[in-house]
Amino acid sequence: DVVMTQSPLSLPVTLGQPASISCRSSQSLVHSDGNTYLNWFQQRPGQSPRRLIYKVSNRASGVPDRFSGSGSGTDFTLKISRVEAEDVGVYYCMQGTHWGTFGQGTKVEIK
Amino acid sequence: QVQLQESGPGLVKPSETLSLICTVSGYSITSGFYWGWIRQPPGKGLEWIGSFYHSGNTYYNTSLKSRVTISEDKAKNQFSLKLRSVTAADTAVYFCMRESGLGCGDDCYSQGSGPENWGQGTLVTVSS
Numbered sequence: 001d002v003v004m005t006q007s008p009l010s011l012p013v014t015l016g017q018p019a020s021i022s023c024r025s026s027q028s029l030v031h032s033d034g035n036t037y038l039n040w041f042q043q044r045p046g047q048s049p050r051r052l053i054y055k056v057s058n059r060a061s062g063v064p065d066r067f068s069g070s071g072s073g074t075d076f077t078l079k080i081s082r083v084e085a086e087d088v089g090v091y092y093c094m095q096g097t098h099w100g101t102f103g104q105g106t107k108v109e110i111k
Numbered sequence: 112q113v114q115l116q117e118s119g120p121g122l123v124k125p126s127e128t129l130s131l132i133c134t135v136s137g138y139s140i141t142s143g144f145y146w147g148w149i150r151q152p153p154g155k156g157l158e159w160i161g162s163f164y165h166s167g168n169t170y171y172n173t174s175l176k177s178r179v180t181i182s183e184d185k186a187k188n189q190f191s192l193k194l195r196s197v198t199a200a201d202t203a204v205y206f207c208m209r210e211s212g213l214g215c216g217d218d219c220y221s222q223g224s225g226p227e228n229w230g231q232g233t234l235v236t237v238s239s
Contacts, residue, residue: 001173031221033213039225041157048206048232049157054224092157096212099172100222102157 002026002095006103012111019080021106023093028073030097037096040069040078043105044089052091053078085110113138115207115230122236123201129194129235133207134187141165141185145212148181148192149226150203153234159222160192160205162212170212170220197237204232 003026013019029036040053051060053069056076066081080087088110093103119131133146140146147162161181163169171179180193194201208226215221 031213032215035223037221037223037225041225048229049226050229051225051227054227060227094157094222094225096210096222096225099170099220100159100225102159105156 002029002098002101004093004095004101004103006091006093006106009104009106011106011108013080013083013108014111015085016082019083019087019108021078021091021093021108023071023076023078023103025074025076025095027098029095030073036072038069038071038076039094039096040067041092041094041102042087042089043092044086047089049092080108083108083110113209113228115209115228117205117207117230117233119233119235121234122238123197124239125198125237126196129192129197129201129205129237131192131205131207131233131235132189133191133230134189135209136188138209139185140183140188140190144209145214146183146190146209147207149206149208149229151206151232152200152203158203160194162210162220162222163190164212164214168214168217168220170214170218199237202235202237204234206230206232 041049043049090105145162148160161171207230209228213221
């Protein structure tokens with residue numbers, strides 16, 4: 001099974017400041033079709049997860065442009081350019097190349 | 112706008128079968144996409160349970176495969192989850208979802224870009 005490892009697991013941030021979450025996979029996420037299926041999800045308190053980013057760097061519909069994804073191979077990053085109050089929640093990376101597995105989650109909170 | 116809604120008992124006894132239904136509106140489950148289930152134990156992370164394509168293959172998480180069945184009811188535009196021989200470890204919020212998966216054979220699946228639509232989730236507690 002592919003293991004997804006996120007860091008940090010807890011991220012206190014100041015409103016208006018940037019934030020960054022790292023995600024590492026135990027093997028390459030390049031699919032035989034040439035795509036890299038690394039996705040990011042946001043789960044606000046008491047809500048269902050919401051897809052933010054798919055295939056490394058593509059923002060899902062309705063996602064603000066302060067969210068961006070990057071990376072390749074086994075190392076990936078989610079960045080929030082300026083954290084807003086509504087960004088509080090848990091962020092999960094998820095690989096969809098080899099079946100599907102999620103990272104442990106990173107809890108983002110306001111300092 | 113596709114919407115998904117889970118329903119079913121919130122309490123199941125150990126060793127019995129957990130049964131949930133997902134009702135889909137705004138899109139026919141026969142028109143494409145993969146449909147399936149993901150669960151989240153209280154305070155923990157997300158675990159994919161399985162996904163199916165209408166009149167195609169159904170794929171399961173290998174860790175749950177021996178106990179899980181996902182099936183469709185196209186007349187009602189619903190699909191269901193059955194998890195047998197449950198224990199306290201199966202206590203979780205269960206989400207139904209729609210995703211653009213990639214099937215590559217009878218025992219080969221990629222979730223691809225991941226679930227793009229989710230139900231609100233339903234908590235199922237396993238307890239006597």
